Amino acid sequence: MESRPRYYLDHAATSWPKPPGSLEACIDFQTNNGASSGRGIYHSAEASSRLVHSARQAVARLINAPSERDIAFCNNGTHALNAAILGLLHSPTLRGCHVVTTATEHNSVLRPLELAHKTNGTTWTAVQCDETGFVDPNRVVEAMTPHTRLIVLNHASNVTGSIQDVRTLAEIAKSKNAILLVDAAQSLGYLPINVLDCGIQVLAAPGHKGAGGMLGTGILYVHEEVQHLIEPIWIGGTGSQSDSISGPFDWLSAVESGNSNLPGIASLKAGIEWLETRPLTAQTDRWAQQLIEAILEEPSLKLIGPLENRLPVISLIHEHSSCHEMAMILDSACQVEARSGFHCAALIHPFLGTQSAGGTLRLSLGHTTVEADVEATIEGIHLLGSLHR
Numbered sequence: 001m002e003s004r005p006r007y008y009l010d011h012a013a014t015s016w017p018k019p020p021g022s023l024e025a026c027i028d029f030q031t032n033n034g035a036s037s038g039r040g041i042y043h044s045a046e047a048s049s050r051l052v053h054s055a056r057q058a059v060a061r062l063i064n065a066p067s068e069r070d071i072a073f074c075n076n077g078t079h080a081l082n083a084a085i086l087g088l089l090h091s092p093t094l095r096g097c098h099v100v101t102t103a104t105e106h107n108s109v110l111r112p113l114e115l116a117h118k119t120n121g122t123t124w125t126a127v128q129c130d131e132t133g134f135v136d137p138n139r140v141v142e143a144m145t146p147h148t149r150l151i152v153l154n155h156a157s158n159v160t161g162s163i164q165d166v167r168t169l170a171e172i173a174k175s176k177n178a179i180l181l182v183d184a185a186q187s188l189g190y191l192p193i194n195v196l197d198c199g200i201q202v203l204a205a206p207g208h209k210g211a212g213g214m215l216g217t218g219i220l221y222v223h224e225e226v227q228h229l230i231e232p233i234w235i236g237g238t239g240s241q242s243d244s245i246s247g248p249f250d251w252l253s254a255v256e257s258g259n260s261n262l263p264g265i266a267s268l269k270a271g272i273e274w275l276e277t278r279p280l281t282a283q284t285d286r287w288a289q290q291l292i293e294a295i296l297e298e299p300s301l302k303l304i305g306p307l308e309n310r311l312p313v314i315s316l317i318h319e320h321s322s323c324h325e326m327a328m329i330l331d332s333a334c335q336v337e338a339r340s341g342f343h344c345a346a347l348i349h350p351f352l353g354t355q356s357a358g359g360t361l362r363l364s365l366g367h368t369t370v371e372a373d374v375e376a377t378i379e380g381i382h383l384l385g386s387l388h389r
């Protein structure tokens with residue numbers, strides 16, 4: 001790729017550059033080992049299995065899961081969400097039930113729910129959010145029916161950055177005998193997550209965003225009590241019971257069926273170990289505040305999202321320009337790389353008033369954002385503010 005100045009503001013899609021140690025771990029695995037895990041009994045294959053075991057332990061530490069056996073590796077957030085949503089909704093206990101979710105969800109929640117609706121009679125309701133992306137937990141309670149068995153909640157919006165009240169929703173789920181599935185795509189690695197303390201029974205997330213792994217990584221946590229409810233939605237080589245074509249398949253074998261992305265898992269483990277060396281409250285929050293202030297100074301720009309209780313995922317629109325035009329100008333004039341459009345969140349835009357703008361321009365910061373990225377973006381925001389003046 002040609003070399004040109006590059007200010008990467010799309011960490012909400014995937015983090016770049018990766019934290020120190022992540023790329024090195026990936027290369028080290030592929031250079032010095034390269035064998036698959038959970039299958040062979042030769043030296044390198046066993047080293048691969050140990051790597052997966054310690055990577056599971058690292059994820060378990062990150063979210064305070066009781067055991068590394070509660071963690072499955074997936075290929076991305078979408079894969080983890082599909083394994084959880086379709087796996088649960090195909091179980092005899094949940095089949096045909098009602099699901100409550102929110103308008104802030106990503107299509108990797110909404111589309112599997114719609115698929116389950118078409119294929120097995122699941123019904124689902126998405127409760128509305130306010131104009132900054134927050135969901136009132138009371139609306140979730142109101143939407144529940146006697147048949148509701150699952151609540152799916154986006155921990156933090158990938159459009160507005162709003163952080164939802166996951167603890168209250170976990171209490172609601174518990175009191176109504178429903179399972180809470182949290183989509184931690186944006187929050188994993190950026191917010192403290194304690195699944196045990198919060199009462200989160202299922203959590204899905206990409207490994208390639210805040211946790212610092214390579215693209216092609218994802219994680220799924222399932223509490224021991226509900227693991228038996230995860231039906232396999234695909235199956236193949238599991239490295240166990242290899243002389244049989246029918247199960248039972250334990251949840252981990254089903255979700256991880258096929259060879260794992262070991263270079264990615266090595267990078268994810270290194271990313272988490274790097275996170276463990278630094279405080280969670282980072283400079284990124286202060287920089288996000290500076291970007292928000294720059295947006296608020298420009299009368300033609302409108303911040304879409306809250307002023308506080310948010311992640312550094314910042315959306316805006318322009319009174320006369322489309323979000324795609326803004327993204328092109330930022331890229332060509334300032335080398336700022338930011339995402340424009342609906343951000344794969346089909347239902348949130350009517351609530352934010354961003355449909356006619358074609359969605360939003362999204363500026364997202366991450367652990368490896370540097371001051372130069374922020375300076376270039378502030379310059380870009382003022383340039384956008386001067387358009388059509």
Ligand SMILES: Cc1ncc(COP(=O)(O)O)c(C=O)c1O
Pocket residue numbers: 012013076077078079105106108154156157158183185186205206218
């Ligand atoms: C809130 C949310 N959920 C799920 C996903 C899907 O993750 P992946 O892109 O790893 O499939 C994303 C990705 O941006 C997201 O922002």
